[in-house]
Amino acid sequence: MAIKKKTLLKVIILGDSGVGKTSLMQQFVNGKFSHQYKATIGADFLTKELTIDDKTVTMQIWDTAGQERFQSLGVAFYRGADCCVLVYDVTNQKSFDNISSWKDEFLIQANVKDPENFPFVIIGNKVDVDESKKIVTQKKAQQYAVNLGNLPIFQTSAKEAINIDQAFDVIARNALQQEENEEFNGDFDDAININLESENQGCAC
Amino acid sequence: MGHHSLQAKHSFSNSSTVSLPAERLSHLVVPSTLTANYNKSAVSKGEEEEESFHFQQNEQSNQIYSDNATATVAAVTGHLTIPKSTSRQKSLSSSFNLSVIDLYGSPNSQEQDQEQGEEGEGLSDDYEEEEPQQQQDRKPSIAQPQQSEPQINKSEYDRYGFRKQTRSVTQRQYDTWFQNKYQPHAIRRKRKWIQLFSKAGLATPDTEGLKQVRFPVKSEKLKRFVRKGIPAEWRGEAWWWFAKGNDVLQEGLYDELVVRSGNFKGKDLEVIERDLNRTFPDNLHFKSQEQGVEPEMIQSLRRVLVAFALYQPSIGYCQSLNFIVGLLLLFMSEERAFWMLVIITGRLLPGLHEMNLEGVNVSQGVLMLGLKEYVPSMFKKIMNISFDQESLKDDGENGDGYEYLRRIPPVMLTTSSWFMSVFIGSLPVETTLRVWDCLFYEDSVFMLKISLSLFKLIETQITASASSAASEESDIDEMEIFSLIQNYPKTLIDPSTLFDVIFTSRNQFNGLSQDDLVRCRQFVAEKRQTASKKNKNKSKSGGTDDLKVSRRLLANEDLWSDELYGFRSKSGAGSSIVRWNKDLSERVKRRMKR
Numbered sequence: 101m102a103i104k105k106k107t108l109l110k111v112i113i114l115g116d117s118g119v120g121k122t123s124l125m126q127q128f129v130n131g132k133f134s135h136q137y138k139a140t141i142g143a144d145f146l147t148k149e150l151t152i153d154d155k156t157v158t159m160q161i162w163d164t165a166g167q168e169r170f171q172s173l174g175v176a177f178y179r180g181a182d183c184c185v186l187v188y189d190v191t192n193q194k195s196f197d198n199i200s201s202w203k204d205e206f207l208i209q210a211n212v213k214d215p216e217n218f219p220f221v222i223i224g225n226k227v228d229v230d231e232s233k234k235i236v237t238q239k240k241a242q243q244y245a246v247n248l249g250n251l252p253i254f255q256t257s258a259k260e261a262i263n264i265d266q267a268f269d270v271i272a273r274n275a276l277q278q279e280e281n282e283e284f285n286g287d288f289d290d291a292i293n294i295n296l297e298s299e300n301q302g303c304a305c
Numbered sequence: 306m307g308h309h310s311l312q313a314k315h316s317f318s319n320s321s322t323v324s325l326p327a328e329r330l331s332h333l334v335v336p337s338t339l340t341a342n343y344n345k346s347a348v349s350k351g352e353e354e355e356e357s358f359h360f361q362q363n364e365q366s367n368q369i370y371s372d373n374a375t376a377t378v379a380a381v382t383g384h385l386t387i388p389k390s391t392s393r394q395k396s397l398s399s400s401f402n403l404s405v406i407d408l409y410g411s412p413n414s415q416e417q418d419q420e421q422g423e424e425g426e427g428l429s430d431d432y433e434e435e436e437p438q439q440q441q442d443r444k445p446s447i448a449q450p451q452q453s454e455p456q457i458n459k460s461e462y463d464r465y466g467f468r469k470q471t472r473s474v475t476q477r478q479y480d481t482w483f484q485n486k487y488q489p490h491a492i493r494r495k496r497k498w499i500q501l502f503s504k505a506g507l508a509t510p511d512t513e514g515l516k517q518v519r520f521p522v523k524s525e526k527l528k529r530f531v532r533k534g535i536p537a538e539w540r541g542e543a544w545w546w547f548a549k550g551n552d553v554l555q556e557g558l559y560d561e562l563v564v565r566s567g568n569f570k571g572k573d574l575e576v577i578e579r580d581l582n583r584t585f586p587d588n589l590h591f592k593s594q595e596q597g598v599e600p601e602m603i604q605s606l607r608r609v610l611v612a613f614a615l616y617q618p619s620i621g622y623c624q625s626l627n628f629i630v631g632l633l634l635l636f637m638s639e640e641r642a643f644w645m646l647v648i649i650t651g652r653l654l655p656g657l658h659e660m661n662l663e664g665v666n667v668s669q670g671v672l673m674l675g676l677k678e679y680v681p682s683m684f685k686k687i688m689n690i691s692f693d694q695e696s697l698k699d700d701g702e703n704g705d706g707y708e709y710l711r712r713i714p715p716v717m718l719t720t721s722s723w724f725m726s727v728f729i730g731s732l733p734v735e736t737t738l739r740v741w742d743c744l745f746y747e748d749s750v751f752m753l754k755i756s757l758s759l760f761k762l763i764e765t766q767i768t769a770s771a772s773s774a775a776s777e778e779s780d781i782d783e784m785e786i787f788s789l790i791q792n793y794p795k796t797l798i799d800p801s802t803l804f805d806v807i808f809t810s811r812n813q814f815n816g817l818s819q820d821d822l823v824r825c826r827q828f829v830a831e832k833r834q835t836a837s838k839k840n841k842n843k844s845k846s847g848g849t850d851d852l853k854v855s856r857r858l859l860a861n862e863d864l865w866s867d868e869l870y871g872f873r874s875k876s877g878a879g880s881s882i883v884r885w886n887k888d889l890s891e892r893v894k895r896r897m898k899r
Binding site: 108117118135136137138139140141142143144145147158160165166167169170172173176177179 | 579580583584586587623627628661662663712713714715717718721725726730784787788
């Protein structure tokens with residue numbers, strides 16, 4: 101049985117259909133890649149236990165459907181997210197252009213208290229492809245991430261497992277910080293994570 | 306672009322200017338005595354090819370079947386043929402055996418296995434008459450290695466061409482179950498079905514030369530038969546019959562739409578294109594057997610989805626339709642698959658695939674009410690993990706205790722795919738097909754019944770898990786519930802695990818009728834509508850579109866006046882009946898009339 105009141109980090113992965121959201125999640129959680137992923141309907145989630153600076157946390161990753169109309173189902177589960185990952189496909193300009201819409205959509209639906217400081221992480225996926233197929237250059241993307249509020253950005257390949265752990269490490273740290281901030285601000289959601297102020301996981305009651 | 310040999314060339318030889326695909330029904334069946342031959346022709350450029358295709362129109366098979374009452378197990382496992390479907394293809398009357406896998410298991414399966422490794426050569430040779438140019442382009446590649454699967458080992462695939470092994474089920478589990486349990490079941494049921502047809506004085510759907518397929522009239526007995534499974538090779542005909550396909554079919558329209566598709570431009574096209582190869586990557590029929598050659602199934606899938614987007618612009622293309630069409634195409638022609646999609650998205654799952662997916666929210670609201678009534682412990686758990694104090698405050702504003710209908714709990718995101726994809730991907734294949742059998746026979750209320758049955762099973766799992774932890778149920782946390790709802794159904798390889806729940810009469814929800822469901826949908830739609838009116842200016846996505854769909858769902862006035870939110874218990878005790886606020890409904894009605 102899991103230890104109660106452990107820190108739960110909720111991470112939402114958004115981005116256009118086919119950019120590789122499922123693959124990223126699978127690669128990070130299970131260390132696998134497959135050509136056989138099906139289109140995601142609604143949402144799937146996986147969890148992974150992580151240790152961040154001696155602190156054990158459980159990351160709950162939500163993989164979503166990319167088609168626009170599925171956003172209307174997102175209202176409920178965006179809430180309480182600690183970090184939002186925005187994914188585009190380096191071979192698909194449109195998926196890159198849509199990054200800011202995904203960000204806005206998230207902020208509206210998640211009802212984030214402090215939108216300015218909410219942690220987003222941008223991921224440009226499929227960097228394993230042939231150079232000639234890459235449409236969104238790293239330079240362009242980095243500039244864009246700066247303009248969007250100096251957001252962290254990673255170039256990854258879920259297929260070749262490039263940069264996945266690095267990206268998710270930043271995601272986890274950002275999520276943890278967000279979680280702690282919310283705690284500090286007296287968030288109503290007290291079902292989880294009651295003793296973040298103490299370093300170890302002992303009971304604070 | 307190209308073809309492979311899942312379709313026989315005969316079907317194509319007279320194809321018209323519109324390149325429509327061949328008859329599809331027949332590709333499921335392989336006479337056991339022919340399996341080896343067939344398989345060779347399907348996967349290799351062997352000399353037996355001609356011979357095996359000829360052989361498949363064998364007369365013997367039909368004799369065995371017309372003399373059905375005494376059919377032996379051997380006959381059942383052996384020569385099954387499949388009827389034609391659309392009139393367009395009537396002339397191509399022969400039934401080809403196009404599956405790589407035999408339906409009822411074959412004594413030759415050992416031989417099949419030995420034959421692996423011969424694929425990779427000239428998969429599309431069957432089409433030389435139709436597309437000589439492409440044929441020239443193709444070089445016979447000798448066991449060309451493919452990226453992930455250099456060889457196709459047929460024993461790894463089930464009788465529909467799906468990979469037996471999934472993330473939740475091992476191949477060994479599958480084989481053990483299928484050989485020891487399900488195959489005998491299927492053979493037994495097939496025999497019973499033949500007797501049923503015989504008693505009803507009807508020719509079975511696979512009778513040679515049959516002009517009009519007919520199923521026995523609906524009865525409790527037939528319903529029970531359907532619940533125990535329709536013979537796989539009759540499914541296409543049965544679904545079409547029970548869903549009343551002929552009532553919606555407009556002859557020629559599909560072909561017309563396919564022609565018009567050529568000019569279709571739109572956002573949907575791109576999404577469709579991206580999903581084609583993400584539909585059934587684990588199914589042989591959807592898999593490219595040769596580099597650069599697009600499987601016939603993928604082409605069919607594209608045509609149906611694009612034609613549907615043209616035909617039904619209020620839906621266009623919605624992800625999950627690809628799965629529905631993909632499964633239909635394994636059992637019927639393109640044209641029928643198209644019209645079945647019209648029926649499924651329109652009548653059976655109204656609003657579920659519309660632009661704003663309001664029908665999904667309504668269906669999930671209905672499921673929540675169903676849980677509240679019939680699986681209350683699960684309802685409580687979901688409420689506990691879904692709503693914090695903040696939400697309860699919101700509820701206070703509306704003050705009716707139905708906040709969970711307006712703001713569907715996150716966990717229902719998982720169950721929403723049960724409905725949108727009609728359980729494809731959520732349940733194992735054979736179990737999914739059994740649900741489909743009943744859906745067309747019993748109408749959409751069956752979706753609710755099966756969902757509640759799943760929750761009954763999940764409830765048992767949770768109880769087991771909680772007691773093993775020797776602690777209170779509150780220890781089952783959010784993630785465990787999420788993960789059970791998401792993953793447990795995928796392990797239900799044996800349909801009877803699930804159908805036993807449905808068959809258990811003490812589960813009150815088995816008495817639910819289609820009318821109950823319709824009423825409940827209306828209730829939820831109304832509840833949601835009051836919310837969306839309120840929020841109209843608040844949220845950009847909760848606006849008028851939601852309202853429109855809700856209103857459509859409310860359209861049926863006489864049902865609307867019923868004061869139950871659905872769910873009348875058949876026992877008549879009325880104890881479980883929950884009444885909703887009649888005043889409120891009156892108010893809304895008045896407002897809507899204005």
